[in-house]
Amino acid sequence: xxxxxxxxxxxxxxxxxxxxxxxxxxxxxxxxxxxxxxxxxxxxxxxxxxxxxxxxxxxxxxxxxxxxxxxxxxxxxxxxxxxxxxxxxxxxxxxxxxxxxxxxxxxxxxxxxxxxxxxxxxxxxxxxxxxxxxxxxxxxxxxxxxxxxxxxxxxxxxxxxxxxxxxxxxxxxxxxxxxxxxxxxxxxxxxxxxxxxxxxxxxxxxxxxxxxx
Numbered sequence: 001x002x003x004x005x006x007x008x009x010x011x012x013x014x015x016x017x018x019x020x021x022x023x024x025x026x027x028x029x030x031x032x033x034x035x036x037x038x039x040x041x042x043x044x045x046x047x048x049x050x051x052x053x054x055x056x057x058x059x060x061x062x063x064x065x066x067x068x069x070x071x072x073x074x075x076x077x078x079x080x081x082x083x084x085x086x087x088x089x090x091x092x093x094x095x096x097x098x099x100x101x102x103x104x105x106x107x108x109x110x111x112x113x114x115x116x117x118x119x120x121x122x123x124x125x126x127x128x129x130x131x132x133x134x135x136x137x138x139x140x141x142x143x144x145x146x147x148x149x150x151x152x153x154x155x156x157x158x159x160x161x162x163x164x165x166x167x168x169x170x171x172x173x174x175x176x177x178x179x180x181x182x183x184x185x186x187x188x189x190x191x192x193x194x195x196x197x198x199x200x201x202x203x204x205x206x207x208x209x210x211x212x213x
Contacts, residue, residue, distance in 0.1 A: 009036055009049060011063035022066060042099035048096035050107055056123070062150035095146055101153035106159050106172040112143035127174045128166070146201075147188040157192045157210070160185035165196060167210050178210055 010019045041047035049057040049066060057066040075134060094109040105117035106126075112133065114126040132143050150156035158166040158175065163182030166175040180186075184200040191197070197207045 009039075009063065010108070011065070013062055020064070037095065038097040040097045040099035040105065042104060043102045048097055048099055048105050050094055052094065054094045054107075054109065056097070056105065056107060056117075058121075070071065096148040096158075098148045098150050100150035100156060100171055104153065104171060106148060106150070106156065108145040108148045110144045110146065112145055112160070114145065114158060114166075114172065114175060124166075124173075126172055129175065129177045132164075132166070132175075132177065144185070149187065149189050149191055151192045155191075157189045157191040157196050158199050159189040161185045165189070165198060167191075167196075178208075179207065180206070182206060 008021055010021045012019045020087065036049050037052050040050075041183060045062045046058070046060040047063070049059075051057070053105040057068045072095070079164040094107050094113070096108045098106050100106065103117070103119055106114065107123075108114050112128075114128060115123045116126055117123055143164065145158050145160035145166075147159045148156065154169055155165045156168050156169045156172060157178075158164075158168075160166075163180045163184060163186060165180050165186065168175045169179050178196070180198070181201070182198075184202060184204065186198045187201055188199040189196055191210065194210055195207060196210055199205055
């Protein structure tokens with residue numbers, strides 16, 4: 001069992017009877033937070049932690065030790081901040097992590113970022129539809145991405161601002177847009193290979209087919 005907190009993670013290997021705390025997840029300069037915001041397991045005893053500042057940590061020994069992967073950001077851009085519907089978010093504001101399969105990972109950020117983990121442990125930018133552009137300025141609040149879910153190792157969905165729903169069938173390398181007709185921001189998603197359920201910003205839950213691309 002892993003529980004993330006502010007710059008630390010607690011690990012239990014006896015169903016929560018005892019805990020050990022790993023501290024020292026230090027945020028990048030100027031990023032504002034080393035808070036662990038998401039956890040995902042890709043195989044027994046191994047998985048990832050995602051920090052708000054965009055750093056991904058990986059453990060292969062049941063969570064006792066964590067190694068920092070290649071930085072999930074461009075070094076020259078660490079100082080940037082973006083204003084989105086959830087307020088001022090340090091750096092790209094990475095908000096969700098998923099591990100669809102062994103040694104695989106995908107992260108999404110509030111600035112319209114999706115990145116996937118290569119088998120060699122490096123991270124690459126996913127290919128998004130041409131009409132989906134990365135947030136580039138302090139006041140550009142479009143194309144935010146808030147939620148992520150995988151149904152299988154290859155099929156997954158991401159949701160974001162103004163009814164944005166994206167679908168991948170190759171493990172996060174390439175994404176297509178699904179037309180939802182929704183204007184609300186979508187904060188969470190669950191999907192199968194053919195259908196999706198999404199949560200709106202005002203408490204609504206919508207469902208629909210992923211074939212309307």
